[in-house]
Amino acid sequence: MEEATQTRGAQQEENSGMKRKHVEDEEEKMSPSKKQVLDHGVKVASHYNQLQEVGRAARSRSRIFFMRNFNNWLKSVLIGEILEQVRGAGSQQVSVLDLGCGKGGDLLKWRRGGIDHLVCADIAGVSVEQCQIRYDEMKKKSHRNEKIFTAEFITADCSKELLSEKLDDAELMFDICSCQFVYHYSFESEQKANMMLRNACERLKPGGYFIGTTPDAFELVKRLEASDSLSFGNEVFKVTFQSKGSYPLFGCQYHFNLEEVVNVPEFLVYFPLFEHMAKQYNMQLVLKQRFADFFEEKVKKENHRSLMMKMMALEPFPSEDGLQASDSAEEYCHAKEHCDRADVRTPLGTLSRSEWEATSIYLVFVFQKMS
Numbered sequence: 268m269e270e271a272t273q274t275r276g277a278q279q280e281e282n283s284g285m286k287r288k289h290v291e292d293e294e295e296k297m298s299p300s301k302k303q304v305l306d307h308g309v310k311v312a313s314h315y316n317q318l319q320e321v322g323r324a325a326r327s328r329s330r331i332f333f334m335r336n337f338n339n340w341l342k343s344v345l346i347g348e349i350l351e352q353v354r355g356a357g358s359q360q361v362s363v364l365d366l367g368c369g370k371g372g373d374l375l376k377w378r379r380g381g382i383d384h385l386v387c388a389d390i391a392g393v394s395v396e397q398c399q400i401r402y403d404e405m406k407k408k409s410h411r412n413e414k415i416f417t418a419e420f421i422t423a424d425c426s427k428e429l430l431s432e433k434l435d436d437a438e439l440m441f442d443i444c445s446c447q448f449v450y451h452y453s454f455e456s457e458q459k460a461n462m463m464l465r466n467a468c469e470r471l472k473p474g475g476y477f478i479g480t481t482p483d484a485f486e487l488v489k490r491l492e493a494s495d496s497l498s499f500g501n502e503v504f505k506v507t508f509q510s511k512g513s514y515p516l517f518g519c520q521y522h523f524n525l526e527e528v529v530n531v532p533e534f535l536v537y538f539p540l541f542e543h544m545a546k547q548y549n550m551q552l553v554l555k556q557r558f559a560d561f562f563e564e565k566v567k568k569e570n571h572r573s574l575m576m577k578m579m580a581l582e583p584f585p586s587e588d589g590l591q592a593s594d595s596a597e598e599y600c601h602a603k604e605h606c607d608r609a610d611v612r613t614p615l616g617t618l619s620r621s622e623w624e625a626t627s628i629y630l631v632f633v634f635q636k637m638s
């Protein structure tokens with residue numbers, strides 16, 4: 268059985284290699300004009316397809332280790348709270364669409380949330396395959412009394428293709444669509460942003476939620492305007508625009524580089540426009556909150572705090588100076604004369620200034636479908 272899974276895994280890896288080659292060959296064959304038309308979707312897909320899956324040990328040595336954990340904590344809190352709402356409204360069988368699922372970084376969150384069915388969709392075929400392998404392994408390793416959700420996996424450019432046509436069950440409706448760190452890729456054009464939004468919302472049940480995380484365009488532009496060049500950032504991330512002063516509603520491209528993880532073109536999402544567009548799908552904005560404010564609010568709750576400790580979402584203060592976890596970040600900085608850590612002022616721990624500068628460009632959004 269194990270051997271069969273391994274063989275399947277190896278075959279999938281081989282297939283992934285073939286697919287990657289295929290994408291590269293396709294790109295190679297194109298004339299320059301066609302290449303331009305064949306847009307960023309190809310770039311984005313091949314970038315994420317080529318990202319290596321690294322083990323826990325390598326991740327823990329990364330300069331953005333705590334930031335990644337912090338982002339995961341934030342997604343866990345968001346997903347957990349929305350699932351509570353869905354259950355509170357009486358939903359028995361919970362179905363979720365993970366739009367831009369990547370390699371399945373949120374699978375465990377859905378397992379913890381006890382959902383019934385998950386549809387994972389992403390433009391990057393290799394990521395979708397890895398996501399499926401992760402899911403199969405999770406299922407295989409689970410306790411036989413635990414009922415793990417069923418799942419289906421779709422490789423598709425969700426800003427161009429209609430997902431509902433690819434579902435196993437043509438009638439399936441979702442309680443939640445979760446779109447984590449993805450929606451901004453679609454703001455390349457109105458058509459794409461609309462298709463992504465349609466995929467997110469059209470199969471939501473009345474009362475269902477569209478949740479996500481995306482960079483805050485106001486914050487990006489503020490930092491760009493404050494910079495004396497076309498870019499800003501630090502040793503862990505860099506954002507580079509092509510010009511400044513004027514920002515088109517669609518196709519306002521910048522290049523985003525986040526150490527080891529992202530190195531692709533992205534697009535500004537002008538939030539009032541996003542909110543306006545969502546109305547055509549009967550979606551009402553329930554929450555739009557910068558990461559910093561979301562964190563400040565959620566960390567007040569004991570269960571979120573203990574999850575934060577478990578997920579190592581902040582770097583603990585060292586105890587050798589007699590400092591306890593309950594001491595403030597300022598005290599820590601004062602004692603260590605190491606003041607690049609004063610930004611996240613929490614008794615639980617801290618993030619480096621560089622990581623905080625990177626994570627604080629994002630916001631959380633929640634829309635709800637009106638009946």
Ligand SMILES: C[S@@+](CC[C@H](N)C(=O)[O-])C[C@H]1O[C@@H](n2cnc3c(N)ncnc32)[C@H](O)[C@@H]1O
Nearest residue numbers: 315367369372389390391424425426447448452
């Ligand atoms: C930063 S990753 C986030 C992955 C995952 N949601 C998470 O939070 O870990 C962005 C993902 O969006 C996917 N993506 C970008 N454009 C897409 C599109 N047009 N259709 C589907 N997926 C897309 C990428 O392939 C990548 O997996």
